[in-house]
Amino acid sequence: MGGTEHLTVERVGATLVLTLNRPEARNALSLPMLVGLHDGWTEADRDDEIRSVVLTGAGGAFCSGMDLKALAADGGMAGQRYRERLTADPDLHWKAMLRHHRPRKPVIAAVEGPCVAGGTEILQGTDIRVAGESAVFGLFEVRRGLFPIGGSTVRLARQIPRTHALEMLLTGRPYTAAEAERIGLVGHVVPDGTALDRALEIAALVNANGPLAVEAVKASVYETAELTEAEGLKSELERGWPVFATADAKEGAKAFGEKRPPVYRRA
Template sequence: MGGTEHLTVERVGATLVLTLNRPEAKNALSLPMLVGLYDGWTEADEDDSIRSVVLTGAGGTFCAGMDLKALAGGGRLDGDPHRDRLKADPDLHWKAMLRHHRPRKPVIAAVEGHCVAGGTEMLQGTDIRIAAESAVFGLYEVRRGLFPIGGSTVRLARQIPRTHALEMLLTGRPYTAAEAERIGLIGHVVPDGQALAKALETAELVNANGPLAVEAVKVSVYETAELTETEGLERELERGWPVFDTADAKEGSRAFAEKRPPVFRRA
C-alpha cells in the first residue's frame, strides 16, 4: 500500500480505505493528495483481493476543494517533490479526482463536515454516498468567479434532476445533508461521526457478493447510461451472459442450494 503525506491508505478486510489527510486545511486538494489518490485507484484496479474502496476525509471533514490560498499566492499544484509525477502524466489530477477515471471496483464515499467545490465534484465520481447529518455540500466556484471544471456541468444534471443541478451550480449556495439526500446527491444520512462505519458496513455487503458479477454490473450501469433503452438492453446482455458461465456463478447457486455462504474465487 502506498499513500503520501496528505493521503493515507488502509486495508479493512477486502476494502481499501483512502483518507484525505490534510485536516488543517479542511483537506483542500494538494498535489501529494492527488498523487496518493491516483495511486490508490490504481492499486484497487490492479489488486483482485480488493473488492471495494471507501473514500473519506480526516479530521471531521471531507474536502473543501482546491487550495485557493495557494492559488491566490500564484502557486499551482507543482510546488513540491511530487511535481515530476504531474509532469510525467499531465492528466494525473483529473484521474485522481475521478474526472478521467472510473475505478473498476465500487467506490463508497463517507462524508463528514465540508464536501464542497472540488469535494462535491469528486463525490460525483463515486458510486455510493453516505454523509453525516452536519455534512455540507455545494459547488462554490461561481461565488469566486471560477468554473466547476471538475466535471459538474456535465455530470451533475445526469445524476440529479436538472433544476436542482442548475440551482446548485448557479447559486453556489451550501446544501445540508438532508437536502442533498432529498435531491438525490447522496443516498444515506447518518449521525455525525458514523459515516465511515456505515460506509464500511455497506462495503462488507458489496464484498460478500461475486466480484465478477459486481464489476460487470457497475460497468453495465455506466456504459449504458447514455444509450437508448434498446441499445442499453443489448449491451446489458453482452455484459451479463458471460457472468453466468463463470465458476463463481455456479458456486453461488450451489451455495444457495446447500444453505451456506458462497466462496467466490474470481473465476
C-alpha cells in the first residue's frame, strides 16, 4: 500500500483511509503530502475492492493550507526529492487537491481542528463531510494578498448559498463547525475526536450498497449539476438505465426477497 512521510494509507474493510500526516505543521501541504494524495486517489480508482475513501488529518488537525513559511523561506516546500513527480505531471498537485480530479468512489471528509485555506479548498472536492465541534474552516487567502486558486471561486457558490460563499471568500474570517454546518459546508458536527468514527460509519453504509449503483449515482449528481432540468433528466437516464441490467441489480432484488444481505460482485 502506498503513502509517503506526510500521507498515510490504511484499509478499513472496503474503505481506504488517507491521513494527512504532518501534525507538527498542522498538516500544511507539502510535496510528499500532495504526491501521497495523488497516489491515494489513483489507488482508490483502480482497486475495485475499495468502495469508499475517508480523508482525515493526524494530530487533531485536518489541513492548514499551503506551507507559507517554507515558501517564503526558500521558494519551495519540504520533500524536494518529489520534484521529479511534479515535473513528469505538472497537474499532479491539482489532482491531489481534487481540483482537476474527481474520484469515482465516494469521498468522506473527517475534519478535526483547522481546515482552512487549502484545507477548505480540498474539502470542496469531497462528497460527504463530518466535523468535530472544535473544527475551524475558512479561506484566508485574501488576508495574505493571495487568491484561493484551488477552485473555491468556482465551487463554493455552487455548494453553499452565494451570499455565504462570498462572505467566506472576501472576509477571510474563520468559521466554526456549527456555522459551517448551518450554511451547508459540512453535513455533520460531532464531539471532538469522533469525526473519523462517524465518517467510517457513513462509509460502511455506502460500502454495503451496490458499487456500480453508488458510482453511477455519484457521477450523475456531478454530471447534471450545471445542466437544465431537461438536459439533466436525459443524462440521468443514460447513467441510470444500464444499472438495472447488471447482475448486482438482480442480486439486490433477490436478496430483498430472500430477506438476506446482498452480495454484490460489481457485475
